Amino acid sequence: MAKSFTEEQLINFCREELGMMMGIAPESIGIDANFEDLRLNSIHAMQLLDELEDRLGISISPIIFWENPTLRLFCKSILQQS
Numbered sequence: 001m002a003k004s005f006t007e008e009q010l011i012n013f014c015r016e017e018l019g020m021m022m023g024i025a026p027e028s029i030g031i032d033a034n035f036e037d038l039r040l041n042s043i044h045a046m047q048l049l050d051e052l053e054d055r056l057g058i059s060i061s062p063i064i065f066w067e068n069p070t071l072r073l074f075c076k077s078i079l080q081q082s
Helices: 007-022 042-056 071-081
Strands: none
Touching: 007 042, 007 071
8 A cells, every 4th residue: 555544634635636626625525425415426536536546556446436425434435445
């Protein structure tokens, strides 16, 4: 693994990345909000996965977004994989 994250660090990293991609303030991204409610689209999802794969040195299946529909659940699942 290229870099280890705590859950809080991973959530903050994802919020920063998504905020840049979506053109919104990272703090406006609720960690327990459903990805659909955040209007996260497939392009954003794939970009985030690419960033995380590079940072963590692991392969992540895109299905993770449907199995873990909030940022908190998504990050917990990623940490379990790494």
